[in-house]
Amino acid sequence: MRSNALLRSTSTSARALFCVLSVVACALAPHVNTHAQTPVRASKGSAFVAGRVTCEEHPVAGVLVALMPVNWSGFGPPQPAAKATTDAEGRYRLTNVPVGSYQLTANAPAYIISNANPLTARQGRLLNITADDQLEGLDFMLTRGGVITGRVTNAEGKPVVEARLRIITADEADRRNPQYMIPPFAFQTDDRGVYRIYGLLAGRYLVSVGEGQDEGFIRVGRASSYIPRTFYGDTSEQAQAKPVEVVAGAETSGVDITVGKPAHTYEAAGRVVDEHGQPVAGAGLIYGAVNATGRFTGGYGSDGTRTNERGEFRMKNLMPGHYGLFASQGQAFSQEPSATYSDAVAFEIIDQDVSGLEIKLTHGASISGTLVVEGTNNPAVVARLTELRLGAGTRATEGLVPPVSTEAHINADGSFLITGLRPGKVQLFLGYPPVKGFTLLRVQHDGADSPQGIEVTSGAQVSGVRVVVAYGTGVIRGQVQYPSGARPAGARIAVNVRRAGAAEGEGYVASVLVDELGRFVVENLSAGEYELTLFDAATPTPGQRRQPADRKLVNVPDTGEVQVTLVFNQTPPTQ
Amino acid sequence: MSCQALTVRFNLLRRAFGACAFLLCALGAHAQTDNAPQGVITGRVIDESGQPVANAFINVSSPRGRANTSSDTDGRFSTDNLPRSAYTVNANAPGYFDPSSLEFERGERTYYQPGDAVTIRLNKGGVITGRVTSANGEPLVAVHVDAIRVRPLEGQANSNTFTRTFERTTDDRGVYRIYGLTPGVYLVAAGGQGMFGFNSRPSPYDDDAPTFYPSTTHDGATEITIQAGQEATDIDIRYRGEPGHAVSGVLVNGQTSDNSSTSITLFPASSNYTVSSRFVAGRDSNQVFVFNGIADGEYDLVAEQYSRDGRTAAVSQRVSVRGKDVTGLKLALAPLAAITGRVVLEAVPAGAAWREQCTSRLDAVASETTLSVRRERDARADALHPGGGRLADAAPDDKGEFYLRGLAAGRFRLTVRPPNSDWYVRTATLALPNSARTNAPPAAIRAGVPPSAPAANINPLFDGLTLAAGSQVNGLTLTLAPGAAALRGHVTTASEGAALPEFEIYLVPAERERADDALRYATARVRSDGAFTFTHLAPGRYRLLARPAPAREPADDQFTSLPPDAQTRALLRREAETTDIIELQPCQHLKDYVLHYTPKQAH
Structure with missing residues (x-):
């Protein structure tokens, strides 16, 4: 199906940056200077990484090339270990690079990196830098991305402001190609309803706004109405959507979408009780999307809803779909240990409010014991054991189970207490944030290793567990x-x-x-x-x-x- | 997270209410539902043509707490049950602005109570759009552009000014479009890491000092005036790409075990808009903050720690950036002070004949009172921004007890807004400390009476309260009585047609036994049309005096004006001796009073 949108070349004032896609097929194989296949071991000095950024043989200046650490444990977005901007020749040189594992990224949002490995293009190019590395020829070949632009209006012709766009490839085979994966909701309409998506790989796309049901996302927020997912072609059916052709360096305009009336959201109400049926006040409610086989699909969240003094709650602004709901005694997502674990309740919202949901918080089992490090007596290492977090989760059997685990900290003497455990086989693991150097060797209970987990019954208090970690x-x-x-x-x-x-x-x-x-x-x-x-x-x-x-x-x-x-x-x- | 608008940062005066600190949004989702909630506030959100606005975010707040909700497809909304208090209601929706923010800026506020229905009319916001190019004309892609509202359309910026920075990024053509702007005067700047430094990927502009429209530093920037709904096009910026410097350091004592977080904000020293903000979580062992791309100049670095109870600690530090990075800063949060006390409403005398005169509800409760403290400006040119505990608002709970918290050290003045126009403040007392009664060290309270006096009461409304860091002053008792009168009038001079100087009108009690009751004095500023208004007055006999006023900042709000100090009171009594006496009955609203001003021969 050809789209009836206009195809128009962009004209920029800088011809050097404007690259028309010719027939040259940039090989998908990584283009690496053969000199760099093995690192050049020159005289001792700090490591550097250098290369050139071009687009169809023309140098591209002003591109930021950065080495992003692979393991980032700081708060906030990752910070580059080294960065440089390409000069007028398109050249960059990253110097004084510390030893470590990095993703080399070139940030040129209007371009596609055409010599990237498509599987890893989004993250960058992995480099494990050693102290003597002097790496030349780490070049990036770019092509100018394509643009889709249009306007979103409603049936009365009024613009829809801050509608978020989703773009997927029209050809299903391409959908698994990470290079075609545009982060959903990265682009939105302005006050005129106009949007502009740039930096797209050439291909055919389906463009949509709005929210579909049961897509695996959950929607946390206060908007009480929503726009049902509408594709270009003014249809809600993906199969009927009009594909949009994107050509490198060109603009496909007029991709206008008209949305219908906003749809209503609904409420789900119920109670949280303890195992004796008594209401639990101040419990937080957490919900997530549930798939056809009745499992949480992974995303879950909370809008802060809590039960009142009678243990009652009302969750608002829910779209039709399948949900799983569970409760938390303490603050939602807090690291504080809790003595209870929650059921999960599945419900579906079709076209009306749901009520009468009941979630039980049950006093859980506990596991206590000691964590020791094997193979070293180094007091500096032993002192760091308190930085570890011990996580525990019960192996899911049947039914809907909240996708959460509990964590406990390690006391100065190596002891720990994990509470609020669901009965079943409990697996222990080292929790977040990871502490470098420590790995879990084995868990012992009653003198024997428990690789499959420790069996706990309802409300039991299991003691004497020995968790052995190694440090290296x-x-x-x-x-x-x-x-x-x-x-x-x-x-x-x-x-x-x-x-x-x-x-x-x-x-x-x-x-x-x-x-x-x-x-x-x-x-x-x-x-x-x-x-x-x-x-x-x-x-x-x-x-x-x-x-x-x-x-x-x-x-x-x-x-x-x-x-x-x-x-x-x-x-x-x-x- | 349930918080909206990541790209917009409020710098409202009302930050004291626990404005949406990034990490704490989910906590503030509910109205306080302590005992006896009394009804809902409902309403409708419409646009200029009367059409409903769906999914508008409605903020209903009082010092006791806030309730948020959103409008449905008909623009209608309703809160949950709310406790009795005085609430402000405002809304926002993408592309619009709420005109009540402009009223707020002028010192006007409309309050609502549970049971009220509100219509909110949103207006289309203004637009600034243009292109950002490099020195040789190439478009800059994905660079941050900020539209910074620095002052209202009329008048200078003051501590009420609604500063707000809107941020967008340029597209592949270098074009940006910032919409939904509140009318005002703006500066536009491109470059840098963005307001929160939360770039998903590093960009070539992260470390640059911002380039202001058209192509200057902050000092040479061209202002852009945006009227309601106006679109300013071709606001093109030629990017300078000058490297800025880093301002970095560590928060020395911000680590906590609860969910507190600290916001660290950089303000230009002479202004109250935000340059950039960072957040440090209390649980994070890394308490470092870094701002990149800071241009040379003077700044105030303000750190404020928020917990469930609101702002608990703060510190403010002046930073000079001169040609190089400023590193190694150490911010040490200081605990904030608080004032606690009680508001008591006297009973309405049974069988009082004047009850029928009163127009508002005499069944008011203490929790509908609003109290406000503001720190007096320091001798040096004080920063305009509200950061660091310069002000707080509170409302009493159902027992009449209030808690003004989150205050920096300094001297504060208290203003009181009674529940409605039928109530006035009869007494305001703060018992001098003795060890049995208050926790405050003696040095923390500055008495208007000589220290040798016995446990006399001082009047914090005009003598002011000096708070030491982290101190708590208890025992402030405010008694409100029913039957408040009001007086409206205007000033005329003998020389008609001559330009009227700026006037202040003084209300002086005529009864001798009230001569020393500072609460019976009042001051009102005359508007440009010569009109003045006094509200919340105790019934009784008064004299009026008009005097040219020194130029000063417009009143912060419409609360009770500050009565003058003891020396001025004596002066006013002498001057007013020959003027007419006005008698005000309970709940009497005297209008159209004409006050003749005769210029003095000599001062």
Whole structure:
């Protein structure tokens, strides 16, 4: 279906920046200067990364190139470890780069990076920088993105202000391609109802405004009416939507959408009671989207609704759809431990308010014990145990279960108490934020290891649990060799790390991606033997089973680094 | 999170009410529902042509708490049951502004009570649009552009001024469009990290000092006047791209174990709009703040810590940026002071003949009173911004007890707004401290009476209260009585047609036994048409005096004006001795009083 929108070339005053998409198909394989396949080991000095940003051979100035740390644990958005803006020649040089793992990103919002690996284009190019790296040729090839613009009005012709746009590819096969994934709601209409979406990869798109039902999002907010999802073509059916053609460097205008009357939202009311049926006042209500199989789809939130003195609540402004609702005794999302756990109640809103929901907060079981570190007596390490958080969650069995876990902190003497546990098999894990160097080795109860979890019955108080963690600063630095000469196009090469000798399905330690230069690093390992498995983490085509490309055992010392080389042997897929 | 409008930051005077601190929005979602809620406030939101505005965000607030709701497809809304208090009601919707914000700025406020129905008329906001280009004409993509409202259309900025910064980013053509603007005078600036520094990705402009329209620093910026609904186009900015500097440091004592958070805001020293804001969560072990892209100049750095109870600690520090980064700042929050007390409403005398004269409700309750303290301006040119505990508002609870909290150290003046026009303040007392009665150290209270006096009461309404950091002054008792009178009139001079100087009118009690009761004195400023109004007056006999007034800031609000100090009172009594006596009965509203002004021969 051709869209009847206008296609018009943009004209900018800077011809050097205007790139018409010619027939040149930029290879999707990463374009890396062969000199950089192995790092140049020159004289000692701080690391640098340099390259050039071009668009169709023309230099692009003013592009910010940054190294974003892969593991960011600070508050707020990640801060770059190094950044530089390209000069008039399109060149950049990032100097004094500290050792670490980074995503190299080029921020040019009106462009597409055409030499990016489509699977990782959105995050950037992974680089594990070592102290002597002097990396040249980390170039970015850009193409000018396309633009979609139009106006959203209602049936009376009035503009719809701050309507958020959603764009998905018209061709379903492309929808799994991350390069085509535009963050939903990143663009919205202005006071005239006009919107402008830029920086799009060429292709065919479906443009819509409004909210659909049961899309897996939940809607937290106060708007009491909403616009049902309406696609370009003025239809609510995705199958009927008119695709919009986007050409690189060109503007597709007149993509106007007329929306119908806003739809009503509804209320869900009920009570929160304890296990004796007594009302619970001041309980917070949390809700999330539930899918067809009756499971939370992942997103959940709270608008601050709390029960009154009679334990009653009223949740407002809910769109039709399937919901799961649960309660929290303390502040919603707080880190404070709670003595109770909540049921989850599923309900559906069709075209009227729902009432009579009842959620039970039950006094939960508890697990207490001690957390110890194995393999070191270093008082500095032992002192850091109090930074750890111990998380616990009961393995979901059947029915709808709130997708939350509880956390407890570790006292100075290593003791801990986890309360509010649902009966069942409880798994313990190290919670957030992670503390570098610590990994969970095993959990012991009644003298035996409990890899499947600790069985707790309703309201039980289980004591004497021993959680053993390991601390290590050992590092594995690896290099992957590609017999074909370069990393295969569209691949996402990764390495799994397991404790050697662990039983099937256990002993998992970490999974790391291999960077653009074929390098990977695994940090904070405690001494021991580990099994490394190299594989392509890209989603395989259906019917294929992924085979590991290489496997090796590595002995890691207490401190310091060990080097390993893996070879990416591509084995034919098995049926 | 349930908070709206991430790209707009309010810098209203009413921050004391717990304005939407970013992390605390979900807490403020409900009206206080302590005992005996008394009804709902309903209403409708419409636009200039009378059409309903759906999904407008309605804010109903009193010092006791706030209730938020939204309008339905007919523009109608209703709150939950609200406790009795005096509420302000305003709304916002994308693309519109609420004209009540302009009234507020002029010192006018309309209050509503549970049971009232409100019609809110939103007007289309103004628009500023243009292009941002580099020195050689290339468009700048995804750069932040701020429209900063610096003052109202008429008059100078004062502490009431509604400053608000609207922020958008440019598109691929370098074009920006900022809409929904409240009428006023604006500066437009491009560049920098944006108001909250919350960029999803780093940009080439993060560390730049802002470039003001048309292509200058702040000092040379061209102002843009936006009338109601006006669109200013071609506001093009030629970007300078000059690097700004970093202002960074650490919050020394902001760590808490609860959900408190601290906002750290940078204001230009001579203005009250926000340059940039950061937030530090109390639980975060990293209490560092960094502002990038700060141009040379003088700034006030204000940190305010908020918990469930509102603002609990604050600190303000002057920062000079001169050609290099300012690092290593250490902000130490100081606890804020509070004033507590009681409001008592006297009973209406049974069988009082004047009851029928009274137009408003005599069944008012103490919780409908509003109290307000404001810190007196320091000797040095004080910053206009309200940050750091310069003011607080409160309303009594159902027992009549109030709590004015979140106050910085300094000298404060109290103003009282009785529940309605039929009530006046009869007494205001603060017992001098003795160890059994109050917690406040003696130095914290500045008495208007000599220290040797026995436990006499001082009048905080005009003598002022000096608060030490973190202190708490208890025992402020305000007694309100029914039967308030009002007086309206205008001033004439013998020389008709000559330009009238600015006048103040003084109301002086005529009864001898009231000569020392400072609450019986009142001051009103004469409007440009010569009219003046006194409200909330105790019945009795008065004399009126008109005097040219020194030029000063327009009154902050329509609360009871400040009575003059003891020395001035004696002066006024002498001057007024020969004027006519006006007798005001309970609930009498005397209108059209004409006051002749005769210029004095010598001063």
